Amino acid sequence: MNRLLEASGVTVTFGGLTAVNAVDCHVDEGEIVGLIGPNGAGKTTFFNAISGFRRPDRGTVTFRGQNILGLRPHKISHMGMSRTFQIVKPFPEMTVLDNVMVGAFSVHASPARAREAALKALEAVRFSGWAHRLASDLPVAGRKRLEVAKVMACDPKLILLDEVMAGLTPSEHNEMIDAVRNIRSSGITVMIIEHVMPVIMNLCDRIYVLHHGDLICEGAPAAVVRDPEVVRAYLGEDFAL
Amino acid sequence: MNSIVLGQTIVSGLLLGGIFALVAVGLTLIFGVMRILNFAHGDFLMLGMYFAFLLSVLFGIDPYVSALLSLPVFFALGWAIQSFLIRPVLQAPESIQILLTVGLSLLLQNLALFLFSPDFQSLRVSYGGNTATIFGVSVSYVRVVASVVAVAASAGLFFFLRGTDVGKALRACAEERLGAMAVGLNVDRMYNVAFGLGIACVGLAGVLMTPFFYIAPQVGLPFTLTAFVVAVLGGLGSLPGALIGGFVIGLIESLGELFMPSPSMKQIATFAVFLVILLLRPQGLFGGKLT
Amino acid sequence: MKRAALAALIVFLLTLPLFAGSDAVARIMPRGLSGSALLNVFLLIFLFGYLAQSWNILGGFAGQLSLGHAAFFGLGAYTSTLLYTEFGLSPWLGMPVGMAVAGLFGLAIGFVSFHYRLAGPFFTLATIAFAELIRLTALHLKFTGGSMGILIPLQGNSFWHFQFTGKTPYYYIALAMLAAVTALIWWMSRSRIGHYLHAIRQDEDAAEAIGIDTRRYKLIAATLSAALTGAGGTLYAQYTQYIVPDDVFAVGMSVEIILRAIVGGSATVFGPVVGSFILTPVAEATRVLFSGGGSGAAIVKLFASDAALEAKLSGYFKFLAAGGGGGGALMLYGLILIFTCLVMPAGAIPWLRRRFGQ
Numbered sequence: 001m002n003r004l005l006e007a008s009g010v011t012v013t014f015g016g017l018t019a020v021n022a023v024d025c026h027v028d029e030g031e032i033v034g035l036i037g038p039n040g041a042g043k044t045t046f047f048n049a050i051s052g053f054r055r056p057d058r059g060t061v062t063f064r065g066q067n068i069l070g071l072r073p074h075k076i077s078h079m080g081m082s083r084t085f086q087i088v089k090p091f092p093e094m095t096v097l098d099n100v101m102v103g104a105f106s107v108h109a110s111p112a113r114a115r116e117a118a119l120k121a122l123e124a125v126r127f128s129g130w131a132h133r134l135a136s137d138l139p140v141a142g143r144k145r146l147e148v149a150k151v152m153a154c155d156p157k158l159i160l161l162d163e164v165m166a167g168l169t170p171s172e173h174n175e176m177i178d179a180v181r182n183i184r185s186s187g188i189t190v191m192i193i194e195h196v197m198p199v200i201m202n203l204c205d206r207i208y209v210l211h212h213g214d215l216i217c218e219g220a221p222a223a224v225v226r227d228p229e230v231v232r233a234y235l236g237e238d239f240a241l
Numbered sequence: 242m243n244s245i246v247l248g249q250t251i252v253s254g255l256l257l258g259g260i261f262a263l264v265a266v267g268l269t270l271i272f273g274v275m276r277i278l279n280f281a282h283g284d285f286l287m288l289g290m291y292f293a294f295l296l297s298v299l300f301g302i303d304p305y306v307s308a309l310l311s312l313p314v315f316f317a318l319g320w321a322i323q324s325f326l327i328r329p330v331l332q333a334p335e336s337i338q339i340l341l342t343v344g345l346s347l348l349l350q351n352l353a354l355f356l357f358s359p360d361f362q363s364l365r366v367s368y369g370g371n372t373a374t375i376f377g378v379s380v381s382y383v384r385v386v387a388s389v390v391a392v393a394a395s396a397g398l399f400f401f402l403r404g405t406d407v408g409k410a411l412r413a414c415a416e417e418r419l420g421a422m423a424v425g426l427n428v429d430r431m432y433n434v435a436f437g438l439g440i441a442c443v444g445l446a447g448v449l450m451t452p453f454f455y456i457a458p459q460v461g462l463p464f465t466l467t468a469f470v471v472a473v474l475g476g477l478g479s480l481p482g483a484l485i486g487g488f489v490i491g492l493i494e495s496l497g498e499l500f501m502p503s504p505s506m507k508q509i510a511t512f513a514v515f516l517v518i519l520l521l522r523p524q525g526l527f528g529g530k531l532t
Numbered sequence: 533m534k535r536a537a538l539a540a541l542i543v544f545l546l547t548l549p550l551f552a553g554s555d556a557v558a559r560i561m562p563r564g565l566s567g568s569a570l571l572n573v574f575l576l577i578f579l580f581g582y583l584a585q586s587w588n589i590l591g592g593f594a595g596q597l598s599l600g601h602a603a604f605f606g607l608g609a610y611t612s613t614l615l616y617t618e619f620g621l622s623p624w625l626g627m628p629v630g631m632a633v634a635g636l637f638g639l640a641i642g643f644v645s646f647h648y649r650l651a652g653p654f655f656t657l658a659t660i661a662f663a664e665l666i667r668l669t670a671l672h673l674k675f676t677g678g679s680m681g682i683l684i685p686l687q688g689n690s691f692w693h694f695q696f697t698g699k700t701p702y703y704y705i706a707l708a709m710l711a712a713v714t715a716l717i718w719w720m721s722r723s724r725i726g727h728y729l730h731a732i733r734q735d736e737d738a739a740e741a742i743g744i745d746t747r748r749y750k751l752i753a754a755t756l757s758a759a760l761t762g763a764g765g766t767l768y769a770q771y772t773q774y775i776v777p778d779d780v781f782a783v784g785m786s787v788e789i790i791l792r793a794i795v796g797g798s799a800t801v802f803g804p805v806v807g808s809f810i811l812t813p814v815a816e817a818t819r820v821l822f823s824g825g826g827s828g829a830a831i832v833k834l835f836a837s838d839a840a841l842e843a844k845l846s847g848y849f850k851f852l853a854a855g856g857g858g859g860g861a862l863m864l865y866g867l868i869l870i871f872t873c874l875v876m877p878a879g880a881i882p883w884l885r886r887r888f889g890q
Contacts, residue, residue, distance in 0.1 A: 051741065052740075053737070053740075053741075072740065072745070073737075073740040073741050074739075074740050074741075074742075074743050074744050074745045074746070075745075077740075077741060077742060077743035078743050082741065082742065082743070083741055084741075085737070085738065085741070089735045089737065089738035089741075090738075091730065091731050091734040091735060091738065092734060093730070093734055093799060094727075094730060094731075094734070098727060098730075101727055102727050102728065102730075102731045102739070102742055102744070103742045103743070105724040105727055105728065105743075106742065106743030106744070109724055111722055111723055111724065114724065114727075150742055151741075151742070154742060154743050278653045278657075298832060298835055298836055299835060326870065326874070329874050330873055330874065330877075333873070333877055334877070335597075335652045335653060336591075336595070336597040337873050337877045338873075339597060339599075339653055339656055340597075340790075340794055340869060340872075340873050341869075341870060341873040341874070343599070343787065343869065344865075344866045344867070344868075344869030344870040344872075344873060345866065345870060346866070347787065347862055347863070347865050347866030347869060348863055348866030348867060348870065349866070350859070350862070350866075351859030351860070351861075351862040351863040351865075351866060352859070352863055352866075353859075354856075354857045354858055354859030354862075354863075355852070355855075355856035355857055355858065355859045355860060355863060356852070356856060356857070357828050357831075357857055358827060358828030358829075358831070358856065358857025358858070359828070359857055359858065360827065360828035360829045360857070362828065362829075362832065458857075458859070462783065466660065466661075466664065469657055473654075473657070502672075503672055506668065506672055508664070508668055509665060509668045509669070512661045512664050512665045512668070513665065515657075515661045516658065516661050516662070516665070519648070519650060519654060519657065519658050519661070520644060520648045520650075520658075521648075523648075523650070523654055
């Protein structure tokens with residue numbers, strides 16, 4: 001089993017506040033790994049720490065055996081790990097196709113080939129029909145899908161998805177779940193931050209649970225959901241399974 | 242070079258610094274509350290000068306009386322400009338906000354050029370030449386008055402922000418716009434107040450300078466640039482920073498004039514300092530919050 | 533329909549010098565302006581369109597608002613001119629040297645600014661500071677002629693000396709430069725670098741996340757933009773045959789350069805060109821019709837005098853009607869810029885597209 005991502009002891013502090021506290025985690029090739037936790041648990045901060053957007057105060061992060069700590073995000077993306085943003089960041093003035101082409105250009109220098117790769121990525125998330133619409137015209141679900149297509153066009157080995165389900169209706173959830181499954185079948189490993197429990201239970205092989213920056217549980221979905229600490233952390237939350 | 246000359250230079254620098262401080266205080270207040278860099282700031286100083294000049298030539302009004310009159314006039318002017326020109330672009334990209342104030346600067350400078358011609362004017366007052374000698378240093382009355390009033394106004398504004406309800410509301414809007422709206426503050430009106438106050442400051446500075454400075458449509462730009470340097474040095478949004486920064490830059494320019502081979506090269510010192518600050522410590526001496 | 537109109541325009545522009553001197557044109561021109569003045573206007577349209585396109589690579593495409601491009605313009609002008617006056621080097625050869633110098637400064641300013649993470653208004657302020665430093669230096673160096681500038685000695689009609697007695701050769705050179713830079717930008721917009729710069733402009737974080745080395749591409753944009761602007765400086769020097777710091781290095785020149793790009797549409801390929809076609813004739817017309825030059829001192833004397841109020845007012849209005857103290861053209865610029873920011877912030881082209889739907 002190929003270990004793609006290995007993070008150990010990752011700690012991120014903001015002033016006096018410890019947002020991520022000595023978190024260990026790993027992702028192996030072919031998995032769909034979930035990262036859950038109540039709001040403010042430090043999930044996005046952890047993503048920022050491993051994708052080069054925020055240098056951790058302590059800890060090590062390796063990707064495909066190479067140390068990626070301190071590398072700028074674009075380098076990490078070139079090495080094969082790309083991420084989406086919780087508040088989606090499309091390029092509003094460009095068409096959907098141009099947006100995805102930006103991602104494709106990191107692999108192909110020629111505009112013609114980048115275009116081809118972009119169209120393929122749009123196919124993979126079933127978004128080809130929207131290729132020539134302006135990104136700013138898209139509804140939320142469309143923007144999320146665009147975000148995923150952009151990242152896929154970079155030809156990554158590991159994708160970090162940050163709350164791609166937020167703001168979607170239940171039927172849109174199912175479409176996105178299918179899309180993520182397709183991504184895995186096409187050979188890309190996925191790590192996904194999510195709030196929506198049914199999605200996590202459905203998709204993930206393994207789950208990490210963060211709470212106030214601490215890793216409080218790790219394991220298969222069924223086991224994690226029954227863990228008393230996890231239940232306590234989510235106290236009051238309804239697990240509609 | 243003897244101590245008298247050095248003393249003269251230092252005093253002159255401090256006096257000029259007081260004016261710089263008032264101008265920069267206006268700029269930094271506007272930035273602190275609204276996050277807008279007013280590239281037309283110095284042109285309002287120019288308008289202040291012409292305001293005093295016109296009142297003097299047409300009605301014989303003394304500039305210090307004009308100074309009092311300028312406060313409500315320029316406050317209203319700032320209020321109006323915020324309402325009609327600035328508010329529409331507050332949500333626009335930063336480059337548009339910058340370009341709007343650049344356009345305003347172009348308009349004001351050339352409107353003045355059109356109305357008054359490029360000829361330098363000056364306002365002569367009977368007491369303009371009076372000086373006093375303290376510790377061997379000769380100081381001109383009008384410069385001292387200008388500087389003292391400028392510093393007093395800056396300090397007054399600082400206590401206004403600290404002590405009054407309006408001042409607290411301004412600070413609230415500066416720190417957390419949405420939160421301020423949520424507690425019922427009329428953020429739009431606060432922006433009008435902030436801009437009005439900022440313009441009143443710089444207009445007052447202009448009026449105060451008329452007894453000893455030349456009046457021309459182009460005086461604005463160097464003051465805009467200097468105001469930026471001072472405000473950034475002190476930390477954008479910090480009034481005490483602008484005050485101290487004003488004196489620092491005033492001294493640097495004055496000493497620069499003394500030590501540089503050609504007097505007009507003193508601006509090189511100012512811009513060099515500016516670049517160094519921008520690069521090494523853009524948050525300036527006192528960081529960012531509106532204080 | 534559109535293509536035919538465009539083709540007609542291109543033919544018109546290509547052949548204008550051939551009939552500009554004719555009587556027919558002289559009859560249409562207002563106020564006794566000659567065909568030569570017409571050529572001058574178009575030449576300036578081309579030159580400033582070229583400069584705006586060059587600026588736009590950094591300012592529009594990469595989204596970094598530089599208000600200091602006059603520095604690169606002036607550096608190009610001074611480099612080729614000094615090489616000519618001191619060493620007799622043909623300005624044609626001096627032009628690429630000027631481009632290299634300007635490009636180097638662009639690289640330096642870009643490197644320093646981006647390395648220190650200057651963004652938004654701070655970057656703009658830094659560009660202004662750089663340009664002012666360069667202007668002040670040029671004002672005080674004897675080597676650059678100080679505040680008197682440099683007068684290029686007249687050599688009559690000579691290709692090698694890059695000087696011509698008539699406007700026509702300059703006209704075609706300017707047109708060629710505009711066409712070349714527009715072609716470059718058109719190519720860039722479809723290629724990787726264009727997409728990358730566009731992405732950087734809209735969202736730098738997202739661009740980084742997707743594999744774009746934002747620092748590197750911003751540097752490329754800065755260097756290219758600066759170098760191209762420098763070439764424009766050489767053309768300007770050879771056309772006006774006189775360069776002086778308070779003209780070529782001034783903030784006003786920086787504003788002139790960016791205005792056309794902003795008004796025309798800074799995120800588009802043809803925006804700067806359209807902007808130049810709109811603004812330059814307006815500016816020149818205003819300059820001619822509203823030349824001003826009245827004396828402020830005389831007005832002040834009038835108002836301080838004992839004359840009757842009506843006499844004072846009518847004297848003042850006469851002064852204004854003659855153009856006042858000047859500045860009419862730039863007032864208009866200011867109004868246009870404000871209007872653009874309020875009504876069509878993306879520029880004329882996107883605004884027109886939205887209005888007329890194509």
